[in-house]
Structures are given as C-alpha cells and as structure tokens.
Amino acid sequence: MNQDKSYNTSNYSKRFEQLNQLLEQSVALWQVRAFEATNLPWSAQFGQLAAAVWALDDSELDELDAEQSLLVEALTPALSEDLKALDQDWDLSLLTESIAATDKILAVDEAQVNGLSIDDEAHFSAHIKGRKWQQITAFVQYLPDLDLPVLEWCAGKGHLGRLIAKARGAEVVSLEWQAPLCEAGQAFADKWHLSQTFVCADAFAINVNTNPFTRQQQVVALHACGDLHVRLLTLAAAAGTQALAISPCCYHLIQGSYYQALSDMAKKSAIKLSRHDLQLPLQQSVIASPKQQALRHQEIAWRLGFDALQRQCRQIDEYLPLPSLKQSQLSGSFKHFCLWAAETKTLKLTQNCDFDAWLEVGHKRQQLTRRIDLVAHLFRAVLEQWLILDRVCFLQEQGYGVRVGEFCANSVTPRNALILAQKMAT
Numbered sequence: 001m002n003q004d005k006s007y008n009t010s011n012y013s014k015r016f017e018q019l020n021q022l023l024e025q026s027v028a029l030w031q032v033r034a035f036e037a038t039n040l041p042w043s044a045q046f047g048q049l050a051a052a053v054w055a056l057d058d059s060e061l062d063e064l065d066a067e068q069s070l071l072v073e074a075l076t077p078a079l080s081e082d083l084k085a086l087d088q089d090w091d092l093s094l095l096t097e098s099i100a101a102t103d104k105i106l107a108v109d110e111a112q113v114n115g116l117s118i119d120d121e122a123h124f125s126a127h128i129k130g131r132k133w134q135q136i137t138a139f140v141q142y143l144p145d146l147d148l149p150v151l152e153w154c155a156g157k158g159h160l161g162r163l164i165a166k167a168r169g170a171e172v173v174s175l176e177w178q179a180p181l182c183e184a185g186q187a188f189a190d191k192w193h194l195s196q197t198f199v200c201a202d203a204f205a206i207n208v209n210t211n212p213f214t215r216q217q218q219v220v221a222l223h224a225c226g227d228l229h230v231r232l233l234t235l236a237a238a239a240g241t242q243a244l245a246i247s248p249c250c251y252h253l254i255q256g257s258y259y260q261a262l263s264d265m266a267k268k269s270a271i272k273l274s275r276h277d278l279q280l281p282l283q284q285s286v287i288a289s290p291k292q293q294a295l296r297h298q299e300i301a302w303r304l305g306f307d308a309l310q311r312q313c314r315q316i317d318e319y320l321p322l323p324s325l326k327q328s329q330l331s332g333s334f335k336h337f338c339l340w341a342a343e344t345k346t347l348k349l350t351q352n353c354d355f356d357a358w359l360e361v362g363h364k365r366q367q368l369t370r371r372i373d374l375v376a377h378l379f380r381a382v383l384e385q386w387l388i389l390d391r392v393c394f395l396q397e398q399g400y401g402v403r404v405g406e407f408c409a410n411s412v413t414p415r416n417a418l419i420l421a422q423k424m425a426t
Helices: 013-025 047-055 058-066 068-085 121-125 130-141 159-168 179-191 226-239 290-314 327-331 334-344 355-397
Strands: 150-152 172-176 196-200 218-225 243-249 400-406 417-423
Touching: 013 355, 047 068, 047 355, 058 068, 058 355, 068 355, 121 159, 130 159, 130 218, 150 159, 159 172, 159 179, 159 196, 159 218, 172 179, 179 196, 218 226, 226 243, 226 355, 243 355, 290 327, 290 334, 290 355, 327 334, 334 355, 355 400, 355 417
Parallel strands: 150 172, 150 218, 172 196, 218 243
Antiparallel strands: 243 417, 400 417
16 A cells, blocks of 8 residues: 555644643633533632623623634634733633634645545435534545455444445445344345445453454554544554544543543643533534523523522532433423422422522533533634644554544534544565
C-alpha cells in the first residue's frame, strides 16, 4: 500500500498545549454544575461577564446557544474586559477556531474526497433517517481508497459497512453485540450479495485471543460512543492495524467516574474531567424544533421548581436528581409532576403546597442556569477539540500518521469530527 505523505507532517502537540492552557485558565467558567447553583458561581471574579449575561433577554439565548460564533461575539467583549482587569491573557481566538479550519495540516483535503455513485441507493438508504444517511455517505466519501479489508466497529445493522461494501467493493466484517441487529444486517447483505459478514461480539469482552483487529485492515467507526471508540483505539494500536477512520461521540459514556486520558500529553494535564464535564461538548442543539426546545425548557423549569421544593421539605440544601421523563409527563400539570417526583423519591410534601409559587421559583432558577450554561458553552468546542486531540496524540505516539477534519456540516451533526490514521513505515 502506498503511504500517503500528507500523514507524515501532522503534529498536533502544539495545538493540544494551546487548548489545554485555555481550559486550565478558564476552568471556573466551564467546570460548573448549573443545577446546583443559586447564583453565578464566578460573578465576583468576572463582573463584566456577569452583567453581560444578565443583560441578555431570555428570547435571545437559544439563538446564541445554537451558533458558536454568535455566542462568542456576544460574550467575549465582556470577558476580555474582565481579563484585562485581572491582568490575565487568554487566547480567546481558540473559541471560534474549528479543528478543520486552523491551518492546512488540520484540514482534510477536499480534493481527496471520493465521490459516491451506487445503484439502488433508495434500497440502501431505506429506513435510515435522513440526517443519518447523510452522515454515512459523507463519512464514506472521506475514506482513503485503500486495498484493505474493513472492520466496522459497533456496527448496529451495518448501514455504514454495507455502503462501503457496495461503493468500494471491500470485504467488510461488521462487529455488533446485539444479535437481532446482526441478523437483520446479515439478511440485507445476503439479499444484495454484499461482501459483508456480521460478528456478534461484546466489544468489552474482546481480549488478545479474540481480537478481530489485524495488521492488514482498515477499521471504521461512525459515532461509536465513549469507551467504545476508546476501546477501538487501544485494540487497533495493539494489533498495529494499518488504517483507522473514526468519528467520536458521547464522550461521557465511560465506565469510570472520571476520564482516563489516552496520550502522554493529556495525562500530564491538570484537568480532571467527570462524566458531567464530558457532556459539555454535546450541549449544542442545532436540529431541535421550536416545539422540542419549548418542551425542554418546560422540563428544566419543572425540575428546578421541584428541586427548590424538595430542599425545603427535606431541609437539606442539595440537588436531588430525578430519573428521565417521558414526553407525555410534560402534558400534565406541574402539580402532578411534583407528586410523581415526590413518590419516586419517597418524599413527603408539605400540606397545602403552593405549586404555582414553586413553579415561579423554577422559572427564576432556570433564568440563572441558562446563563451559567451559556458561559460554559463558550468552551464546549475547545473541550471537544482537546478530547479529539488526546486521541490523535495517542495514535501518533503509537506510530500513526494522523489527519483531522470535519466530514459533514455542523447542521447535519455537531459530532462531525473525523480522525484518519495510517500506520507509518518504520
């Protein structure tokens, strides 16, 4: 196989150091738990920023939160004033630099994108929601055209693998732990005579004796969550797998309570990330409908109203988490929600409880939490790039040449980062 020379020059350590420095400097602004706060936790130090977020109208917040450039434009002037007063120098340009647009090294070359043209596309995209099919086709177009068999990791029904088998003519092994999904995917592959074989296996149960990774192989994973894509990286590196293409997702879905850094550089960082912290990069909704947003705001106000109520009832000033809600539960009243929540937590409510008053408290607290989150969201892209570059630096330490880019528009999915790696000749 010819080694792509563009992989040889990628050095992301400097970029990682810049991101790490900004995250360490700004930790008070983004490593917060808004639901537990009763005021802006950083207002004493960042007074101008506090004034700026309270000056925003509630109706503006969703629009700012959905577009990173607008959010940065709205808040960084005040933050810059605070930093000047504190005699601190932060590189705020990192807040708007995407991982693909920083320089030529950080961009996947559009000229190398492989166009797709397949017969019977309607059959291949059947039962796949529109944005998911867009993601799959965009991902496959960026795959380097290598003469290697393919391992599809955490395959589900194998939608990605079947397109690779069809469009590239590659031999594909699709690994998935849920037997019904394997059976459905294999039935489709057999019907269309695709060179795709399913293996039903638990990614976390694989060991050196059952490792499906080989040297002469290209491994692909589109939105493998948390520890699943970390598992891919470690197994592939151990096997010396020739090529990898992954798009990470759901960094918070880890088995441990705290994030375990992969690269030597990240292990030296002072940053310690909880599962809650790891959700920060995911807190951007670019596809929610107005109805979905309204329901989300209603749910948060209700949760915060009940939280204030339960603190008084329990005489314990701490947040009491509730389980996930069904959307149908939001069609009732706040009173019924509180009764359900109290029953769920075996909590006795005060007699003659004024639920309307507690709902008003919930709305007031929601105004606060939305502004705490808005400031934290200034740093969500920086943290995601830090996490991505931890994976990139790990691969480089394992002898891989790596390139990073975005395989589709943010409107198709905010999780649009693509890591391409090839084992370098020694």
